[in-house]
Amino acid sequence: MTHAPLRICLIMHSTRSDNLGVGALTVSEVEILRDISRQIDTPIDITVMDWKDPRAPYVTGPDVTVRDLDGRVMVNPRGYFAVARQSDLVIDIGGGDSFADIYGSRRLNRMFLLKYLTHLAGTPLVMAPQTVGPFTRASSRFLAAASLKRCAVVASRDAMSTQAARDLGVTKVIEASDVALRLPYTPPAPRSGGPVKVGINVSGLLMGGGYTGRNEFGLTMDYPALIRDLIRHFQSHTDGCEVHLVPHVIVPSGRLSGEDDHRASAALAAEFPGTVLAPAFDTPSEAKSYIAGLDFFMGARMHACIAAFSSSVPVVPMAYSRKFAGLFGTLGYDRTVDCTTQGADDIKAAIFAGYDGRDALAAEAKTALTEGLRKLQVYEDALRDVLIAQRDKRKA
Known part of the structure; x- marks a missing residue:
C-alpha cells in the first residue's frame, strides 16, 4: 500500500x-x-x-x-x-x-x-x-x-x-x-605507531570572555591561560604528543565572529609552532570524522565532546554550564570538569589523569554510549x- x-x-x-x-x-x-x-x-x-x-x-x-x-x-x-x-x-x-x-x-x-x-x-x-x-x-x-x-x-x-x-x-x-x-561519520583508517594525537577544542566564545566579555558564564579561572597551559603540557609530554586544535563553531564573518573557534585556534597555532590546526569544517559529520581519528580529546563545546564520546575517543568535557554534567552524568560518564566551580589546577590535574588513564575512559565511554x-x-x-x-x- x-x-x-x-x-x-x-x-x-x-x-x-x-x-x-x-x-x-x-x-x-x-x-x-x-x-x-x-x-x-x-x-x-x-x-x-x-x-x-x-x-x-x-x-x-x-x-x-x-x-x-x-x-x-x-x-x-x-x-x-x-x-x-x-x-x-x-x-x-x-x-x-x-x-x-x-x-x-x-x-x-x-x-x-x-x-x-x-x-x-x-x-x-x-x-x-x-x-x-x-x-x-x-x-x-x-x-x-x-x-x-x-x-x-x-x-x-x-x-x-x-x-x-x-x-x-x-x-x-x-x-x-x-x-x-x-550523527553519521567516517571512522578513521587503522593506524599503528606515530605520535599520540591529542585534540583540544578551543571555545572562541570563552576565549573572548563570553558574549559580553564580562565572564557572564562565571568561569572561576583564566580560560585562555588554562588553554595555553594544556597546549604546553601536551607539547612537552614524553609521549611525543601531537596537539590538534579543533574548532566546532566556525563563523567566517559577521556580528558573531567573536564566537569563532577557528579564529581563536589559528591564533594559538601561530603562538605554538608544532600544533596542528584542524580545518574549518563544512559539516558536522566532517568535524566528527576528524575527531574520531584522535587518541584523546578535551573541549568546551559540548557537541565536539559528544563527537568524541560517540566515536570511541577518550574525552574530558570542560563544562561552562550544567548541560555537560547533565548529559554525560546521566549516562554514568563522570569525567566532566567544571570551569564554573573548579580552579585551573584541579581541572588540569583531572585532564592529565584522564590522559594517563585513557584506556579506562574509553571503556567507561563505551558503556555510557550504550546506555545513551x-x-x-x-x-x-x-x-x-x-x-x-x-x-x-x-x-x-
Missing part, C-alpha cells in the same frame, strides 16, 4: 548553522526520521524553518525543504503559521539548550511564539530531546509549563532537565539522550508512534 508523505516541520533546528553542534542535532534528527519512514513504509517530506545563515545547507535531499525564518515570517499568517497548519507534525529541538532563561529573553520569546503558533494551528508538537531550563522568571515558567503540557511528546536529554520539566508540573517526560549520538543509545531509542519509539497515529488519522 502506498501512503501519502507525512509532512514534518522542524523548528529550532538548523541546516546551516555555524555552530556545528546545532547542525549535528538536525542531521541526526533527519537520520532518525528517515529510519522511521523506512520502518513504517511511509514517505516523509521535511520542512526545516531555518535562520538565514550564509553557510550552504548541510542537510539536503529530495525529502528536505529549507525555508527561511525571521521575525516577519513568524508573525505573518502566511508564514510559519501556514506551514504549521499544513504539517502533520512539528518537531522542536530548542537548539539543544536554548529552552531556558540563561541566553536572554529575546531568544526564548521567539521560541515561545513558535510553540504557541503550533498549538494554535492544532498541529501536534514534539519536544525533541533537549535541555529544559533553568527558568528564573515566573513568566517563563508559566509559558514553558503551559506549552509542555500541550505537547504530544516531551523528551529531555538528561536527568536535570527531566526534573526541571516535572517541577513545571509536566508528568509525562521521556528521559532520552542527545540525538547527536546518532538505549535511552534515545525510547524517544525514537515515541516519535514513530506519533507518526503512525498521524498517518492513520489521515486515512480515517
Whole structure:
C-alpha cells in the first residue's frame, strides 16, 4: 500500500548553522526520521524553518525543504503559521539548550511564539530531546509549563532537565539522550605507531570572555591561560604528543565572529609552532570524522565532546554550564570538569589523569554510549508512534 508523505516541520533546528553542534542535532534528527519512514513504509517530506545563515545547507535531499525564518515570517499568517497548519507534525529541538532563561529573553520569546503558533494551528508538537531550563522568571515558567503540557511528546536529554520539566508540573517526560549520538561519520583508517594525537577544542566564545566579555558564564579561572597551559603540557609530554586544535563553531564573518573557534585556534597555532590546526569544517559529520581519528580529546563545546564520546575517543568535557554534567552524568560518564566551580589546577590535574588513564575512559565511554543509545531509542519509539497515529488519522 502506498501512503501519502507525512509532512514534518522542524523548528529550532538548523541546516546551516555555524555552530556545528546545532547542525549535528538536525542531521541526526533527519537520520532518525528517515529510519522511521523506512520502518513504517511511509514517505516523509521535511520542512526545516531555518535562520538565514550564509553557510550552504548541510542537510539536503529530495525529502528536505529549507525555508527561511525571521521575525516577519513568524508573525505573518502566511508564514510559519501556514506551514504549521499544513504539517502533520512539528518537531522542536530548542537548539539543544536554548529552552531556558540563561541566553536572554529575546531568544526564548521567539521560541515561545513558535510553540504557541503550533498549538494554535492544532498541529501536534514534539519536544525533541533537549535541555529544559533553568527558568528564573515566573513568566517563563508559566509559558514553558503551559506549552509542555500541550505537547504530544516531551523528551529531555538528561536527568536535570527531566526534573526541571516535572517541577513545571509536566508528568509525562521521556528521559532520552542527545540525538547527536546518532550523527553519521567516517571512522578513521587503522593506524599503528606515530605520535599520540591529542585534540583540544578551543571555545572562541570563552576565549573572548563570553558574549559580553564580562565572564557572564562565571568561569572561576583564566580560560585562555588554562588553554595555553594544556597546549604546553601536551607539547612537552614524553609521549611525543601531537596537539590538534579543533574548532566546532566556525563563523567566517559577521556580528558573531567573536564566537569563532577557528579564529581563536589559528591564533594559538601561530603562538605554538608544532600544533596542528584542524580545518574549518563544512559539516558536522566532517568535524566528527576528524575527531574520531584522535587518541584523546578535551573541549568546551559540548557537541565536539559528544563527537568524541560517540566515536570511541577518550574525552574530558570542560563544562561552562550544567548541560555537560547533565548529559554525560546521566549516562554514568563522570569525567566532566567544571570551569564554573573548579580552579585551573584541579581541572588540569583531572585532564592529565584522564590522559594517563585513557584506556579506562574509553571503556567507561563505551558503556555510557550504550546506555545513551538505549535511552534515545525510547524517544525514537515515541516519535514513530506519533507518526503512525498521524498517518492513520489521515486515512480515517
